[in-house]
Amino acid sequence: MGKPLPSGVGVCSMCGKPLNAKGDCLACLLRTGLDHAAVETKPTVLAFGDFEVEQHPDGSCWELGHGAIGVTYLAADKVLRRRVALKVIEVPPAARGSQAVRDRFLREARAAATLRHPNVAAVFQFGTSPDASHCYYAMELIEGETLAARVRMDGPLNAKEALKIAIQIARALVAAAAHDLIHRDLKPSNIMLTGDSEVKVIDFGLAKAITNAGGEMDLTHGEFVGTPTFASPEQFGGAPVDARSDVYALGGTLWFALTGLAPHSGKTLEEIRDGKTRDRLPVAQLIARKVPEPLVKLLRSTLAIDPGKRPASARELMEALESCRRNLTRRVGVRSEEAALRSEAFSRALTNAKACAGDRESLQALFDSAVKKAAAVSKKPFKRNWAYLQTMLRLIRAYHRGEYDQVSDDALVWIIAALNYLVDPFDLIPDSTPFLGLIDDAYVVELVTDKTRRTLDAFMTWETAAH
């Protein structure tokens, strides 16, 4: 742990070092003088082992990312002839002759290289430059953007999408735990998202294996390398770090995805550390974003100062996240009728109903299945559900009073589909009521009336347009 910084001194967003009075980072400015990559770009191909860094047309190295502890390049694997993401880290001069640092890097690298999981960017190969000045490792090249970039461009994510991402990160951590690996630097910029929000976690443990080796071998003398915003409180104090630090960091990452903000921020390392260990979580940020209460509760425990109060493992966190998602699916079902009409469930119901079009018996069977489905999911007496369904039909008839008998087969198909769709238990449960049996009848009538009217209106619009 470094000495405390004077209050009011800002820290560099790239390396976490204090800025000078002009707002410049002396460390970055000096380090650039030592950055051989900054000049060896044009005529010379930068190469590490089997990998050659690709160049832009102007001859500059093709950087994919640039952080406090290294640069990630787009590179070509000369042997296997594939493109990779090559992370190159400068080894602190004092650590270059250190067997301990080398062993630590190799141990972490071997573990990372054995880790294969759909949500982890695979590490293909690793090594050190001949003069031991650089370590490098080649990773699977992920086409996409980081979670940090996604949120920066599109704004905070909704709870469903954020949970989808968090669950995949948790799965990656579970897989890593099986290899005794912890990430230690989990943050939004280490989460790659492919087209459909599929997650790939990058940089498992390796970077810190070199740069955070501790003692005088560490360039930073035990201080933070990189931004400390998402690190756990125990990482500031030099205490042993275990999987619960990753749990904490995942909590911070999820918080960021939901709000676009980190749970604790500050201008200095000291402010950030104090915020994490002293301040209450700014839950108002979550409430403002209408984050569901169970998820807020989970984030509170995940971001607990005491590691003992957090989910004990990545698996426990993953299960809690999945539970939140299930709960959320039930709760958000009634939110958007328009979206619901386009939803998979309705499409499926419509496809099924259309398959039965013209066949009254089949339609009747479909209707009956809707009744059974309602009975099965509600765990309430059949009669009660039957009553609900009767109510729905009565409402449909009432809505089309006098015209119902003239309703075309197509319309009937729509109505049956809507009925099947309507009895989907998740669609009948309002936000505040977890059990179907506790729904107020009046509410159901209102809900069904409204939903049915919208469904039939949509049908009428469709039919008018079709004819």
Added chain:
Amino acid sequence: MFAAGGSQAEPEMAGAALAELCQIYWAPLYGFVRSRGHTVHDAQDLTQSFFAYVLEHKVYARADRQKGRFRSFLLASLKNFLADAADRERTLKRGGAQIFLPLHEEQAQEAESLFQTHSGMSDEDRLFDRSWAEALVATALGRLLADYKREGKEQLFNELRMFVAGGAGPLPSYTELGHRLGITESTLRSHVTCLRARYRETLRAEVRRTVDSEAQVDQELRELLHVLTQL
């Protein structure tokens, strides 16, 4: 040591180069004197006197080049200078040396401000090194800015300087910044790469003026970087 200063064939140029270096590194020396407990005005006088003494007596010519860097040399010389009370008194009574460096008010204020910022953070040697690093990078950035200005690219420099100088805010994405500047991402990357390379060369050239060999440039930069991590 300092290339121009080492040229025996061109003593005037050597003297001018040394005078420039003294100007550049005035603040670290001043800060060191302040950290010894001298008042603002006394510290200004002492620093001026010291540089005048260095220039007048060609102290640099006596320096053993094999012993390394200008930074260490100046600090050791200053310590001797301050320890020698008789010399100091004599110099002060004489009203300064015949050769003197102009002291600008702004320069003096900046040096004092730098001293105040870091005075409580470490011992006097560390404070000196830290201030030296400040002076070094400020000079390199200043020279580079002047070059960009000459090329009519001052705005580009100001937009991109964060890629070498860092800062509190996160770096913008190339896409975002390229869009704002109205240039393609590829061109922007090229500009950034070029800026980094030019800054690196300018910085190393500055360091090279104060050390003997190319290898010592790396060593000097690493030492200064190391000092920063200890503050």
